[in-house]
Amino acid sequence: MSIAALNKVEMKPKEYKSDVSVVWCPGCGHHGILNGIYRALSELGIDPDNMMSISGIGCSSRTPYFIKSYKMHTLHGRAGPVATGAQLAQPDQCVMVTGGDGDGFSIGGGHMPHMARKNVNLTYVLFDNGIYGLTKGQYSPTSRPEMTAYTTPYGGPDEPMNPLLYMLTYGATYVAQGFAGKPKICAELIKGALEHKGFSYVNIFSQCPSFNKIDTVQYYRDLVAEIPEDHDPGDFGSAMEIARGLSEGKAPMGLLYQTSKPTLDEKLAEIVTKVGGHKDYDLNKIVDLYRP
Numbered sequence: 275m276s277i278a279a280l281n282k283v284e285m286k287p288k289e290y291k292s293d294v295s296v297v298w299c300p301g302c303g304h305h306g307i308l309n310g311i312y313r314a315l316s317e318l319g320i321d322p323d324n325m326m327s328i329s330g331i332g333c334s335s336r337t338p339y340f341i342k343s344y345k346m347h348t349l350h351g352r353a354g355p356v357a358t359g360a361q362l363a364q365p366d367q368c369v370m371v372t373g374g375d376g377d378g379f380s381i382g383g384g385h386m387p388h389m390a391r392k393n394v395n396l397t398y399v400l401f402d403n404g405i406y407g408l409t410k411g412q413y414s415p416t417s418r419p420e421m422t423a424y425t426t427p428y429g430g431p432d433e434p435m436n437p438l439l440y441m442l443t444y445g446a447t448y449v450a451q452g453f454a455g456k457p458k459i460c461a462e463l464i465k466g467a468l469e470h471k472g473f474s475y476v477n478i479f480s481q482c483p484s485f486n487k488i489d490t491v492q493y494y495r496d497l498v499a500e501i502p503e504d505h506d507p508g509d510f511g512s513a514m515e516i517a518r519g520l521s522e523g524k525a526p527m528g529l530l531y532q533t534s535k536p537t538l539d540e541k542l543a544e545i546v547t548k549v550g551g552h553k554d555y556d557l558n559k560i561v562d563l564y565r566p
């Protein structure tokens with residue numbers, strides 16, 4: 275179901291802060307993203323009793339602690355499957371995953387395509403700082419080759435992956451990108467993602483001043499550019515072009531793509547209805563559905 279059907283509450287952004295102190299380093303981009311999340315929740319009037327915030331392991335995976343909601347801090351890379359199960363068990367709730375580039379695309383990389391292709395009705399906000407911060411600075415799937423880290427003191431051998439192309443290719447139905455230094459834009463994109471029915475993915479550049487010394491705030495400021503206003507987010511081909519990069523090597527900021535498709539919980543509910551309910555269904559009836 276869509277969050278439009280949920281009860282609304284009137285809460286200011288700061289009222290979504292939990293009692294847990296935010297422990298991120300001063301200057302960390304994650305502070306900006308968290309503010310964007312608070313603002314999005316407030317603008318949508320989401321009741322904390324209707325919200326599940328789920329994460330794996332990493333600095334950004336601490337986010338659920340800082341939000342008033344139901345929450346689960348799971349295993350490294352496993353936020354996606356846990357969130358998928360939670361969403362299917364409670365399809366009338368708003369489910370959001372927060373995590374980093376290492377947790378999402380390395381340790382949890384096997385889960386990303388499946389959330390996208392199944393169109394699980396949840397929002398995935400990926401805090402992309404091109405490094406593992408919590409474990410004190412290792413090369414991640416979005417690190418640039420010139421970045422030196424403990425694991426790559428002479429720079430890395432690999433090209434960074436492009437999360438936008440990846441998510442579009444696997445069928446995500448909402449794909450956007452922001453930058454932590456622009457919390458209002460982050461809030462808009464997260465708000466759109468939470469409102470979207472289906473798998474919504476928001477990639478947000480976020481500086482890690484403690485361990486990533488090349489992807490600084492200024493680097494990201496110079497890197498990003500807003501997607502041209504005449505872009506139609508319903509145009510998949512155009513979204514793929516934009517995901518490759520804007521002119522002069524700029525990274526796109528804004529909504530690249532949005533479409534509507536049945537969600538996993540809707541498709542499963544349809545099957546359950548066909549076989550006559552949850553409790554006493556007969557496995558043979560399910561098999562019959564797929565018999566040629």
Ligand code: SF4
Nearest residue numbers: 298299302333407482
């Ligand atoms: Fe942020 Fe990096 Fe500090 Fe982690 S280590 S809190 S990502 S600045």
Ligand code: MG
Nearest residue numbers: 374375403405
């Ligand atoms: Mg990271």
